[in-house]
Amino acid sequence: MSESSKPKRSLAGIAGIVAIATLISKVVGLLRTVAIGAAFGTTAAKSSYDIASIIPGFFLILLGGINGPFHSAMVSSLSKRTKEEAAPLVETVSTLIGGIFFLATVFLVIAAPLCIDLLAPGLQQTVQGAEVRAIAIQGLRIMAPMAWFAGMIGIGFGALNAADLYWLPSVSPLLSSLTIIIGVGLLALAVGDQIVTPQYALIGGVVLSSGALLGTVLQWLAQFWAQRKAGLGRLRLRFNFRDPAVRSIFAVMGPALFSSGMFQINVITDLFFASFLPNSGPAIASFDYANLLIQTPLGILSNVILVPLFPVFSRLTDPEHWDELKARIRQGLLLTAIAMLPLSGLIIALAKPIVQVVYERGAFRLNNASQLVASILVAYAIGMFVYLGRDVLVRVFYALGDGETPFRISVVNIFLNGVFDFILIKPLGAPGLVLATVCVNTFSVLALLWFLNKKLNGLPLREWSFPIFGLTFGSVVSGSIAWATLNFVQQFLGQGFIDNLIKLVLAGGVGLIAFIVFAMQLKLPEVDMFADRILQRFPRR
Incomplete structure (x- = not known):
């Protein structure tokens, strides 16, 4: 909406709203995975669900996620328009996107076997893999409609954020987690310990897939209700596709969609290689367990950093404001370093007890999955800073109206990811696939900085590098001290949960x-600003 028509919120206020809502959503998401781990461990039900959810999840993260291309394009365009201009624009974009992804849903239902075979061809080489494949095909057919809902969620997400509404979009993803938790709980009550036996693998896969679909539908309904109440469009068909405003949205959305999609293709590439591992089923399931332990803090902190900064980037794109834009880029990168680097050091040092505390119960313990998940968690933790740093820099390009540069870099990344996967999988196994992605993200950050340096007539890269290197060294020291403390303390304690x-x-x-x-x-x-804000909150509480 236009600046005059919407209430003003400070960056701190927006960040606080997003942080609390995202924290709630992420905690419930973690509880969902803990429930799945206790019920299914790394059995066929879990690994098949992970494979089947790759494509629906691809759409949900890519299209419906915060900071995704639909969200970014809608915020970029609608933040400059009045509410009266925004509503028909939202309806027109929804009509076009809805038609495209309805066709995508039909295709997924029909071509589910082909899709699973393309994602994980190695499953057909073993009897256990064939069982996982059959359950995954059924799960993909159940979750196929998530493609349509993902597009609608992404459009609504951007529209609500542009109207200065942040709470509901940030908290609504917890509905999918809740439906899965309820479904797993009901199945466990019905069949008891037999839930981990092979005959219940198909039922378990259906429960997980149905819960994910139902939760996505509920998320869209809640968001659409808020969107309609705010006067940001109804469920109405509009075909004014030649509107210049619509074209401006797709000018950002198209390249951003492909650029973000390239990253998701890297995930699919990792799955392709993982399907050929001797322990492909447990390995595929372990990726999700480890990734969630990273994505929970990463998702919260990325939203706190990216959501408030992206509109600021968008308002500083004129050359006369580039000095302030550079200062904001530095702020984004240093906040990323302050948040991510110490987390990386601590997670690397404490990976095994983290996994044990969060997951080691029920079927997860029976599968002895802690060691494999911990090794993959270490690999994920190494790349936390470059993962979020890449997102900060990509948002700067989007704000400048340049989606082409991130897209080109992402295309190169597909090739690089395949090369690194091929090189690292044999000596390192499953963790090697994660480290391949870390290498790709590191290349992305360096390439984006190089192009941004040219676009903005120079960046003080050397000046920025010194504090980042300092924070990196501090994180190594922090992790080392945590590791030494762990080794000292565990001499006096056992291996139980407490x-x-x-x-x-x-x-x-x-x-x-x-x-x-x-x-x-x-x-x-x-650092001082962050510390002051924390200290200022204690007296009030």
Whole structure:
């Protein structure tokens, strides 16, 4: 909406709303995966669901996710328009996108076997893999309509954020988690311990897939209700596709869609290689368990950083504002470093007790899955900074109206990811596939900085690099201290849940304090600002 027609919120206010809502959503998402782990562990029901959900999840993350291309394109366009101009524009875009993804849904239902075979061809080589394949085909057919709902969710997400409405879009993804938790709980009550037996694998896969679909439908309904109440469009067909405003949205949406899609293709590439591993079923299931432990804090912190900054980037695109834009880019990168680097160090040092505390119960414990999940978690943690740093830089290009450069880099990344997967899978196994993605994201950050340096007539890259290197060193020190503390404490404790929780709290707390002390010595404005805000909240509470 236009600046005069919507209420003003500070970056801190927006970040607070998004942080709380996203925290709730992510915590419920973590509980969902804990419930799935306790019920199914790394059995065929879980691995087949992970494979079947790749394509629907691809659409939901790519199209319906916060900071996704639909969200970015809608915010970029609607933030400059009045509510009266926005409603018909939202309806026109929804009509076009809805038609395209209705056809995509029909295709997925018909071609489900072909899709699964393309995603994980190695499954056909073993009897266990063939069972996973059959359940995955059924699950994909159930979840196929998520493609249509994902498009509608992404459009509504952007429209609500452009109207300065952040709470419901950020919290609504928890509905999918709740429906899956309820479904798994009801199945467990019905069949008891037999839930992990082979004869219930198909039922388990159906329950997981149906829960994901139902939750997506509920998410769209809740968001559409808020969208309609805000006067941002109804469920109405409009065919004014030649409107210049519609074209401006697709000018950003098209390249952004392909650019973000390239990253998801890297996930599919990893799955392709993982299907040929000797332990392909448990490995595929383990990726999801480890990834969620990374995505929970990463999702919260990325929304806190990216959601408030993207509109700011968009308002500073004129050359006369480039000095301030550069300052905001530096702020985004340093906030990313402050948030991500110490988390990486602590997760690397404490991966095993983290996995044990979060997941090790029920079927997960019976499968002895902790060691494999912990090794994959370490690989994910190594790349946390470059993952989020890449997203910060991509948003700058989108704000500048340049979706082509990130897209070209992403195309190169597909090739690089395949090469690194091929090189690293043999010596490192499943963690090697994750490290391949880390290498690709590192290349992306360097390439984006190089192009942005040219586009903005120079960036103070050397000046920015010193504090980032300092924070990296501090994170290594923090992780080392946490690891040493863990080894000392575990001499006096066992391997039970309470024992592992005590180890985690003590070692993590000592490591975090070490990083805070170190970071404060760097005298960075971003560190001081963050610390002041935290301290200011204690007296009020």
